[in-house]
Amino acid sequence: MIRFSNVNKNYGSFQALVDINADVARSEVVVVCGPSGSGKSTLIRTINRLEEIQSGSILFDGQDVHAKMRSKELNHLRSRIGFVFQSFNLFPHLSALENVALSPVTVNGVKREVAREKALQLLDRVGLAAKAGSYPGQLSGGQQQRVAIARALAMEPPAMLFDEPTSALDPEMVGEVLAVMKALAADGMTMMCVTHEMGFAREVADRVWFMDGGRILEEADPESFFSRPQHPRAQRFLSDLRH
Amino acid sequence: MLWDILSIIQDNWLLLLIGQYPNGPLGGFAATLILSVLSIALAFPLSVLLALARMSRSPFLLWPSTALVYIARGVPLLMLILWVYFMVPVLIGANIPGFVTMLVTLVIYEAAFLSEVVRAGIMALGRGQMDAARALGHSYLGAMWYIILPQALYNMMPSILSQFVSTIKETTLGYVINVPELTFAANQINNQLLTKPFQVFFILALVYYLVCWTLSHAATVLERRIARKRAGTTSGTLPVELQPQTLTVEP
Numbered sequence: 069m070i071r072f073s074n075v076n077k078n079y080g081s082f083q084a085l086v087d088i089n090a091d092v093a094r095s096e097v098v099v100v101c102g103p104s105g106s107g108k109s110t111l112i113r114t115i116n117r118l119e120e121i122q123s124g125s126i127l128f129d130g131q132d133v134h135a136k137m138r139s140k141e142l143n144h145l146r147s148r149i150g151f152v153f154q155s156f157n158l159f160p161h162l163s164a165l166e167n168v169a170l171s172p173v174t175v176n177g178v179k180r181e182v183a184r185e186k187a188l189q190l191l192d193r194v195g196l197a198a199k200a201g202s203y204p205g206q207l208s209g210g211q212q213q214r215v216a217i218a219r220a221l222a223m224e225p226p227a228m229l230f231d232e233p234t235s236a237l238d239p240e241m242v243g244e245v246l247a248v249m250k251a252l253a254a255d256g257m258t259m260m261c262v263t264h265e266m267g268f269a270r271e272v273a274d275r276v277w278f279m280d281g282g283r284i285l286e287e288a289d290p291e292s293f294f295s296r297p298q299h300p301r302a303q304r305f306l307s308d309l310r311h
Numbered sequence: 312m313l314w315d316i317l318s319i320i321q322d323n324w325l326l327l328l329i330g331q332y333p334n335g336p337l338g339g340f341a342a343t344l345i346l347s348v349l350s351i352a353l354a355f356p357l358s359v360l361l362a363l364a365r366m367s368r369s370p371f372l373l374w375p376s377t378a379l380v381y382i383a384r385g386v387p388l389l390m391l392i393l394w395v396y397f398m399v400p401v402l403i404g405a406n407i408p409g410f411v412t413m414l415v416t417l418v419i420y421e422a423a424f425l426s427e428v429v430r431a432g433i434m435a436l437g438r439g440q441m442d443a444a445r446a447l448g449h450s451y452l453g454a455m456w457y458i459i460l461p462q463a464l465y466n467m468m469p470s471i472l473s474q475f476v477s478t479i480k481e482t483t484l485g486y487v488i489n490v491p492e493l494t495f496a497a498n499q500i501n502n503q504l505l506t507k508p509f510q511v512f513f514i515l516a517l518v519y520y521l522v523c524w525t526l527s528h529a530a531t532v533l534e535r536r537i538a539r540k541r542a543g544t545t546s547g548t549l550p551v552e553l554q555p556q557t558l559t560v561e562p
């Protein structure tokens with residue numbers, strides 16, 4: 069579903085991603101973790117080309133994301149990659165319902181009534197049907213993030229990317245967002261998720277990637293990663309995380 | 312003194328209000344107002360285009376728009392007016408009325424200033440909104456249209472109103488190229504009376520002051536309201552309004 073081949077990315081002279089080679093299979097849930105500045109956000113943002121890469125290639129559903137293409141083609145490709153941000157990035161001038169229904173209408177040309185109907189279903193799916201008319205400013209962080217997930221799902225993406233979806237949330241709201249993500253995973257969604265929520269990783273992830281210094285240093289199933297990390301950096305990272 | 316002022320107003324209110332219309336061109340306060348409103352109304356869309364051009368990566372858009380903004384901001388308005396007044400007839404080979412000269416000049420000048428406001432408003436939104444829009448598949452212009460500009464322009468409303476106030480004050484410069492606006496009318500009255508310049512120009516100042524103060528005040532109120540709304544503490548009316556919809560939504 070997602071394949072990184074020899075991906076290198078630099079910001080100026082700083083190399084943020086070094087020779088990334090990795091795969092995410094269909095319906096697989098991959099959790100990416102690693103210390104701050106290790107390149108997790110950069111990695112996940114190259115998949116929908118919010119960040120450019122300098123060499124290598126990234127295939128998404130068979131399509132080379134970083135190939136030369138018309139902007140129209142790129143927009144279409146992006147619309148098929150669900151992306152959830154750490155800071156939600158809901159559109160504050162639109163209600164929850166409009167946030168979800170806007171892009172299907174304006175990007176995909178779905179009929180307005182159809183899109184609104186669908187948006188309501190999605191809001192219901194994330195437990196927020198009652199908040200359809202509320203504006204982001206009137207919603208809690210957890211609610212906003214759930215709307216953001218519904219908004220991404222409205223484009224019917226075959227895969228969803230999450231960049232620390234719960235790290236901007238108060239602890240008591242983390243659970244509600246993770247619950248939505250777990251349900252998604254259970255429905256067979258292909259997911260790549262940057263997170264430090266170990267419980268989530270243990271329960272849901274098929275594999276964990278550990279990153280540091282722009283490299284993927286370790287790939288393992290969550291059970292062995294958390295109980296027997298191989299790489300010294302991963303061992304230190306996990307012991308820091310537990311304290 | 313007060314008596315003088317009242318009697319001047321009594322004798323000349325129509326001239327101050329609409330100039331010599333219908334026997335001559337529309338002038339006075341009406342002309343001032345029409346000139347200001349038209350200027351801002353035309354300058355506003357132009358300023359958005361200018362701002363987008365200034366943020367563009369294409370040198371064909373970036374360079375001319377940047378030059379225009381720098382020139383308009385770096386040159387006194389009066390000079391710009393004189394340029395347009397003397398150069399445009401030479402260029403197009405025909406005379407244009409003072410009103411049109413003034414309008415064209417003000418539109419360019421205000422658009423240059425407003426474009427900086429628009430640009431700042433867009434940049435103040437931060438990268439997250441554009442990222443979110445692009446990630447959903449919106450084109451750059453689509454993202455601007457549906458997501459960035461509605462927010463930026465809403466936040467800018469007080470600045471636009473302030474710019475409108477400046478424009479009203481700037482229309483007085485139309486006097487030098489004989490645009491029959493309010494200042495021009497006041498000067499006509501002064502020329503007739505000859506002996507009461509203080510009284511006449513006091514009236515003039517008062518009218519400008521009242522109009523501009525009211526609008527500035529409105530801008531301040533608007534600014535506070537927007538700041539409050541951005542902080543998320545909207546007045547309780549919004550959820551109440553939405554309640555019927557919310558209820559029908561429940562499965």
Ligand SMILES: Nc1ncnc2c1ncn2[C@@H]1O[C@H](COP(=O)(O)OP(=O)(O)OP(=O)(O)O)[C@@H](O)[C@H]1O
Pocket residue numbers: 079082084102103104105106107108109110111
């Ligand atoms: N726009 C940029 N320009 C220059 N350097 C950048 C830029 N964005 C990120 N970097 C650098 O690239 C490295 C990786 O950043 P990235 O945001 O991917 O890290 P991260 O693993 O997501 O960290 P965090 O856990 O703090 O979110 C960091 O050292 C960062 O300073």
Ligand SMILES: [Mg+2]
Pocket residue numbers: 108109110231232
């Ligand atoms: Mg990050």
